[in-house]
Amino acid sequence: MAQIREHWSGSLGFVLAAAGSAIGLGNIWKFPYIAGENGGGAFVLIYLICIAVIGLPVMLCEISLGRRTQKNPVGAFKMLSPHRSHLANFAGFSIVFTGVALIFFQEFGWAVILLILGGLIIKCGWTVAGMLGVASAFVILSYYSVIGGWTIGYIIKAVSGHLNYITESAGSKCFSGFMVDLRWVIPLHLGFMLLCALIILRGVRSGIEKWSKILMPILFVLLIVLILRGLTLPGAVKGVSFFLSPRLELITAESVLIALGHAFFTLSLAMGAMITYGSYISRKQNLFLSTISIVILDTVIAILAGLAIFPAVFAMGFKETSGPGLVFNVLPAVFSSIPGNLGWLWAALFFLLLSIAALTSGMSLLEVVVAFLVDELKWKRGKAVFISSSVITLLGLLTAVSFADWSRLEWLHIALVKAFHISHGSFFEVMDTLTASWMLPIGGLTISIFVGWIWGTRKAVEEIRHGSHNFADVHLISLLAGLKDDPSHNNSRYHVLTLASLWGIFIRFLTPVAVTVAFLHKIGCLNIK
Secondary structure, three states: OOOOOOOOOOHHHHHHHHHHHHOOHHHHHHHHHHHHHOOOHHHHHHHHHHHHHHHHHHHHHHHHHHHHHOOOHHHHHHHHOOOOOHHHHHHHHHHHHHHHHHHHOOOHHHHHHHHHHHHHHHHHOOHHHHHHHHHHHHHHHHHHHHHHHHHHHHHHHHHOOOOOOOOHHHHHHHHHHHHOOHHHHHHHHHHHHHHHHHHHHOOHHHHHHHHHHHHHHHHHHHHHHHHHHHHOOOOHHHHHHHHHOOOHHHOOHHHHHHHHHHHHHHOOOOOOHHHHHHOOOOOOOOHHHHHHHHHHHHHHHHHHHHHHHHHHHHHOOOOOOOOOHHHHHHHHHHHHHOOOOOHHHHHHHHHHHHHHHHHHHHHHHHHHHHHHHHHHOOOOHHHHHHHHHHHHHHHHHHHHHOOOOOHHHHHHHHHHHHHHOOOOOOHHHHHHHHHHHHHHHHHHHHHHHHHHHHHHHHHHHHHHHOOOOHHHHOEHHHHHOOOOOOHHHOOOOOOOOEHHHHHHHHHHHHHHHHHHHHHHHHOOOOOOO
16 A cells, blocks of 8 residues: 655745755855855855856756655656657667776776666666665765764864864864764764654654754854854954955856856755655645745855854954865864853854754755655655665764774775775765765756756646746746736737746756756866866
8 A cells, every 4th residue: 555645734844844955064064165265255146146047947847856746756757757768778878888998998996887877777767867866865964974973073062161272273183183083973973863863754744844943943043143243243344245245356167167066065956855855745835936935045044154154254363265174173263262251152053053954954865765765665664764874874984984084994995996096085085076076966967958858848837837827927027027917918828038938948958058067177077267
């Protein structure tokens, strides 16, 4: 007997849950430091454009795929894929031939992967795109949970007074010792995964939705408190100016591609989360307005995170270009330097904020894997949660014990060097590169091509029209001019420049080209400065 699929209780529950998935470490940890490294306000401007013209259209694709099929990513692509696809077969055979060619160059590791991938595409067609989404969520959560554990550990350190240093060098020393201390890292990794599993075990409404409605308001309040405290510091206006005043001369082609790549990561695109969450939406819900709400919430939180960080960083005289260490190395020193002897409190609040963001994203990644096991293998939710979270936790242990270097996993390092010639970086960097540089861009590319050319934008718009009729029929110029309700300006028989037609052009042409360029740049095949 088929299990009855749960649904969100309403639009608010879905928007908060999906925004929670999108709002994670990418917004509060990664976005501020890459903005700092790429010119501040100039990068923010480009990022906002990428979100609007690439991120929002792709998110609408994923959510519509999920609601149309009411299935996980694999089930969604399986249901909507044609019985035979010449494009999929061409891609599959091309990948197989490439794998065979690599054997002659003794690239055996990549050859095996390409032969398996090509064979899957030939056998399963576009369903492989769904498999890639589930695999991305699985791999990302394995190392994401380690970093999520760090945020919990730093809350403990802040409250216990172990983050009371006032120099960046002291912060770097503290963090370097912390991330290789298995007495801290492993229990925190296990604890973070346990929290994700307990929430997902309760299901959609009682688990994900309930906790999203609790955690998202807390996250917002904490951000506002930190912003208000930072803005009261002498010299804080310099940080605001750096972050929000675009200096157009600092915009480069490379910063544009970095912004595009980060837009994908921060919106949880191409990792199955939005397709899975979309499958729990009722047909009456306005997909277009919900998608806009999610994107706006995600973007607002990213901007607020910058306003919570840069004013304090500039006021205390620290460097805004501190890279990934900005959060764990610099900010504790910044908070400790704030007058009033309450640095421990501000640090604790910040890392509580960071842990909440990590948790809402972590539970969405776990739900992608669980939904696949429940839908495709017909497992009970309890069994799916226990087995998937256990396997992900075990894979995450490799990241936890080898984050700094390969010294604790030399056998794995030797194997990777022999198979893939990977001789640098840690296991975390290998996993991060695999997902961020390969799996997510390829996933985003296949989603846009599938919706634009295989399933078809016409069918996609028909799905989106349920609950959001104006998306397809309101003339775009009339909407911008305030004439939305004037019947003489809104007859779709005579006007073709609608939101739907603009979205279709983006998905069919702009998105595939932009993602392909960003992907080639990311893997080093296209050198753009």
